[in-house]
Amino acid sequence: MQTASRRFDLSVQYACNKEGLPSRPQFRGWARAALEGGGQVTIRLVEAEEGQELNREYRGKDYATNVLSFPYDTEPRVFGDLVICPDVVAREAAEQGKSLEAHYAHLVVHGMLHLQGWDHEEDDSAEAMEQREREILASLGYPDPYA
Template sequence: MKTTSTRLDLSVQYVCPRAGLPVRADFLRWARAALDGGGSITIRLVENEEGQALNRDYRGKDYATNVLSFPYEYEPRTVGDLVLCPEVVAREAAEQGKTLAAHYAHLTVHGILHLQGWDHEEDEHAEAMENEERRILAALGIADPYA
């Protein structure tokens, strides 16, 4: 009988000022809520320059973005990296009238879903992914990020 581990090995790297940022326990709670099975994931919080360089080099878009996902393996365990840019996250949260914690939770869930193969390139996939995000965030007590 095949058993699938639900263990999550999570590393959080802060390569930017840490003041006001979520702590590892927050990221762990959000990641576990979105993760189907076990995994080995690194979440790296970076300054704009690194976020821009990664987005340019890997996606061909020359600007810092909120979250980047780098999946390496889907099965039997999810293995990958998430890169979050706190300056972008804070700006978006303010513009969208969301709490910073709620926006970090949403982007973490969004990124974890990408690590598991979800995408939003086509309308049908985008709708399914957004609905899954809503479901996970509601279970965490976080309002619909798309409302």
């Protein structure tokens, strides 16, 4: 039995066509690998229109982005939402020559780190965050997303 501090509750919401998207167990594995301690997280997969609306409302950027992180609390457990736009993820994976699965894994890990307070606004913090992403993804068998 997991202790309360290590317990991880994950909800995956498919607010778009589910065909060809990662499964809940895949999302859970990627998210859990990036989580230190426990938490309660929702991953919501959305159409480009909803992704654009959320990005505009919360970040002032009028386009759909790959992943948005909405942290609500980080201590003693992580509580937050990740919103992923599959259209953007698929386009980026193709443009960058990455497998779709590896790109999803990277974005979930990236988003989970944001939920835990990591950021990439300054060069030093960006370098540290990218290194942590590389370590987590390597432990899951995925290549360096920044190579």
